[in-house]
Amino acid sequence: MPSDLRHLWTLEKERIFLNHGSFGACPEFVIAEQRKWQDLMEQEPVRFFEELMPDVLLKSREALGSFLSCSADDLAFVSNATSGVNTILRSLHFEEGDEILVPNHAYQACRNTIDFVAGRWGAKVVEVALPFPIDSPQTVIELMKSACSERTKLVMIDTVTSPTGLRMPFEELTSFFESRGVEVLLDAAHGIGMIPLNLDELGASYVTSNCHKWLCAPKGSAFLYVRNDKQGKIQPLTISHGHTFPLGDTTRFRHEFDWTGTQDISGWCALPAVIEGMAELVDGGWDAIMQHNHNLAIQGRDLLCQRLGIQQPCPNEMIACISTIKLPGEIPPKEKLHEPDPLHHILSEKYNIQVPVWSWPNPEGRYLRISAQLYNSIEQYELLAEALVIELGLNSD
Ligand SMILES: Cc1ncc(COP(=O)(O)O)c(C=O)c1O
Known part of the structure; x- marks a missing residue:
């Protein structure tokens, strides 16, 4: 049975779309x-x-x-979180031997940026190995804290990790690192619209988030938050008129970020209507949307774990609106790291289910990640579970 709100999205009618996490999906009113x-x-x-x-x-x-509980002056528009992360990392200066901390669950594109920038400055990338399955947020906190040294200059933390779908204890980590003078770059690609964010209270130096994921805004709408005291050293990736434009009563940060060349800004223009319109879809507005999606992700995850006979890979408090499970059985052999897992194709073609499946060496495993958005329903995870039981050759009893 489809969700009551399914008709508001223009998703293909028969498609079981369980991957809101990758690129979002817009309701018709947003389009x-x-x-x-x-x-x-x-x-x-x-x-x-x-x-x-x-x-x-x-x-x-x-x-x-x-x-987001922050000043509009501290926000700039970017097209996506990858650009947000690049903007920060490519603006910063490092000394040889400075350390940049990053957990092994980071999004690979952002990790590549860290490696690229560190390589240019002779900085050291310190990867923190987090387990998966994982028992508690405390494990993350202890491992991250213990990797902090006198040379640590920056740490990149996800709000919710992409491969493992873990809601990170980013509030406590931000406060720990910032209080030691280590700048926090929060990769909140899965952030706005998925979990409550209070940026002033959080106190991170830098935050970037995609509005096109969980806010359901048009593609190419994302923002970058730069704490007021850090704005002087951050430039957009594109240097434009604002670099020399007379300041007047505004800041260089505003001038530089408010114009980076001609482009389609319609997604950014739509944001007030998106925030308001989405809130009207559900009694209780955004809080209720986030709670609904969180509950559905947990229900879906529990159902899959039960049917596949596997343990839940993390406590409920580490789930937001996506959830990754480690599939039972062997990891299929592949020649290249980025070769698609054949199960993804089978689920798509034979069962009409869109859900990511992949294997990864670090943390090692074969994974499947579900998303939960207002257009999803528990029956869709049932159908996924049935398909997995068949395709993985598991006993359905
Ligand atoms: C944690 C994380 N960071 C960054 C990104 C990149 O987002 P985008 O492709 O919109 O730049 C993603 C995308 O899924 C992500 O999950």
């Missing part, structure tokens, strides 16, 4: 809102960019600021 801004842009492009845009984007930053 219409984005088109409205695109139409306005094309009706009079000069008026749109030169006269309307500054105010429209200010409203969008204000809407985000009140959602």
Whole structure:
């Protein structure tokens, strides 16, 4: 039985779409809102960019600021979290031998950026090996804290890890590292709209998050938060007019980030309507959406674990709205690291289920990750479980 809200999304009717986590998915009203801004842009492009845009984007930053409990002045728009992470890492200066801490569950694209930047400066990347399955957030806290040294300059922490779907104890870690003068770069790609975020209270130096994932905003809408005292040393990836533009009563940070060249900004313009419109879908607004998705992810995870006869890989408090399980059985051999797992293809083609399946050397295992969004229902995880029991050759009793 599909969810009552399923019809609001334009997802293919028969598709069992259990991968909101990768690229999000927009309800129809969000697509219409984005088109409205695109139409306005094309009706009079000069008026749109030169006269309307500054105010429209200010409203969008204000809407985000009140959602995230921070000042709109500390927010800049970027196209995605990868760009947000790159913006920070490629602005910073390191000394030879400085250390950058990163857990082994980090998103590979962001890890690549760390390796690239560290290599340029002669900095050292210290990888913290977190287990999976994992027993408690305390394990993460202890392992991360014990990897901190006098040379640690920056730590990248996920709000929710991509491969292992773990809600990290990022609040406690942020407070620990920042209080020791170590800058925290929070990779909150799975952040806004998935878990409550209070950025002023959190106190991280840098946060980036995708609005196109759990806020259900159009693709290419993400933000970067830079704490006020750090803004002087952060430049956008693209240097543009704002680099030399007379300051007036604003900051270089604003000038540089508010214009990085002509592009389709309709996704950013749509944000106030997205935040408000999504909240209206469910009694209780955003808190209720996050709670609903959290509950459904746990239900789905429990059902899969029970059917596959495996232990839950982490406590419920480490689940937000995605959940990764380690599949039983052998890891299928593959020649190349990025070769797709054939089970993904089988689930897609034979069962019409979209869900990521992959194997990974670190932490080692064959994984499957479910997502839970308002358009999903428990019956969809049942169908996935049935398919897995058959394809993995497990006894269904
Ligand atoms: C933890 C994490 N960081 C960064 C990203 C990159 O997001 P994007 O492709 O929108 O830049 C993802 C995407 O899934 C992610 O899960």
